[in-house]
Amino acid sequence: MSGPVRILSFCAILILFSYLACAQKATDSIAVMTFNVRYGTAEDSLNSWPHRKEIFINCIRDNRPDILCVQEALDFQITHIQAAFPTMRSVGVGRYRGVAVPDRPYETMAGESCNILFDTTKFDLQDYGTFWHSDTPEIPASMTWGNNMPRITTWGLFKDRASGIDFAVMNTHFQWNEPYVTNAAELNMRRWRRIAGTLPTILTGDFNMSPDSPTHRLFCGESGPPGLLGAFRDCWQLLGKSEVNAGTSSGFSGRRDRARIDWILATEQFTPVEIQLIYYNEQGRYPSDHFPVRADLRLNGK
Numbered sequence: 503m504s505g506p507v508r509i510l511s512f513c514a515i516l517i518l519f520s521y522l523a524c525a526q527k528a529t530d531s532i533a534v535m536t537f538n539v540r541y542g543t544a545e546d547s548l549n550s551w552p553h554r555k556e557i558f559i560n561c562i563r564d565n566r567p568d569i570l571c572v573q574e575a576l577d578f579q580i581t582h583i584q585a586a587f588p589t590m591r592s593v594g595v596g597r598y599r600g601v602a603v604p605d606r607p608y609e610t611m612a613g614e615s616c617n618i619l620f621d622t623t624k625f626d627l628q629d630y631g632t633f634w635h636s637d638t639p640e641i642p643a644s645m646t647w648g649n650n651m652p653r654i655t656t657w658g659l660f661k662d663r664a665s666g667i668d669f670a671v672m673n674t675h676f677q678w679n680e681p682y683v684t685n686a687a688e689l690n691m692r693r694w695r696r697i698a699g700t701l702p703t704i705l706t707g708d709f710n711m712s713p714d715s716p717t718h719r720l721f722c723g724e725s726g727p728p729g730l731l732g733a734f735r736d737c738w739q740l741l742g743k744s745e746v747n748a749g750t751s752s753g754f755s756g757r758r759d760r761a762r763i764d765w766i767l768a769t770e771q772f773t774p775v776e777i778q779l780i781y782y783n784e785q786g787r788y789p790s791d792h793f794p795v796r797a798d799l800r801l802n803g804k
Contacts, residue, residue: 535567536706537794541574543608549754558789559586561782570619571673571706590619593630594656599642616656616673628659635686647682670698674707687717691730702771712761734767737774737797750793772799
């Protein structure tokens with residue numbers, strides 16, 4: 503083999519190895535998205551669900567999450583998402599599960615959910631459930647801490663098919679008043695330990711508070727009751743992202759100057775590779791009144 507041919511062959515091998523390395527990197531990361539979808543019966547004029555549902559689906563299709571954690575989703579919105587993505591399965595129940603709500607007839611017997619949708623070609627579901635933010639977390643629609651609507655957390659235990667590693671996902675939607683916030687934060691940390699134990703865990707949601715809040719510090723193990731300190735890390739902060747113009751609630755306006763209230767947190771077994779706020783819109787029309795947050799997380803050990 504002549505010198506030039508050997509050089510070309512060597513370069514081809516380098517390119518191949520580089521391609522394989524990139525492919526492996528992409529395969530080894532889990533794409534997680536948290537998305538407050540804005541409940542589908544809201545009277546939002548041209549931003550109401552019938553007028554934006556295809557924009558919403560296009561946004562999901564454009565970002566291809568492996569795990570999609572939604573907030574405020576009503577049953578017919580979940581059905582629409584699953585129809586567009588047949589390999590996605592949804593777990594979770596609405597906050598009024600089985601309870602009649604005379605003053606909110608569109609939520610009767612079901613209600614807004616914090617469902618977790620996941621790609622069934624990549625993950626096997628091991629277990630799942632929903633608990634209510636109250637002194638009686640197993641009772642549907644229960645609320646005892648001053649919140650004027652039931653609040654919930656949905657969780658799932660999964661096995662990653664590629665690696666065989668088990669992990670947990672928790673998805674929630676907080677209210678903003680006390681004593682609700684303190685009690686709900688502490689309940690979530692107690693339940694996290696009971697549900698996940700030492701498993702790698704992703705915690706997502708619309709927390710309705712900024713990252714400098716006591717709740718964020720509790721979840722990230724920075725301050726709070728010693729027995730309730732979390733072990734989560736904020737993926738946005740780990741990757742050195744700025745909090746300036748990182749607001750996630752835009753009211754369909756596209757504005758970015760509010761607080762970052764939608765978070766993706768993960769325990770140390772996950773390494774964030776990339777995270778971004780998704781500003782997807784079609785001619786100035788947005789899929790929701792929140793920007794979704796998407797993160798690529800590498801599950802250590804894969």
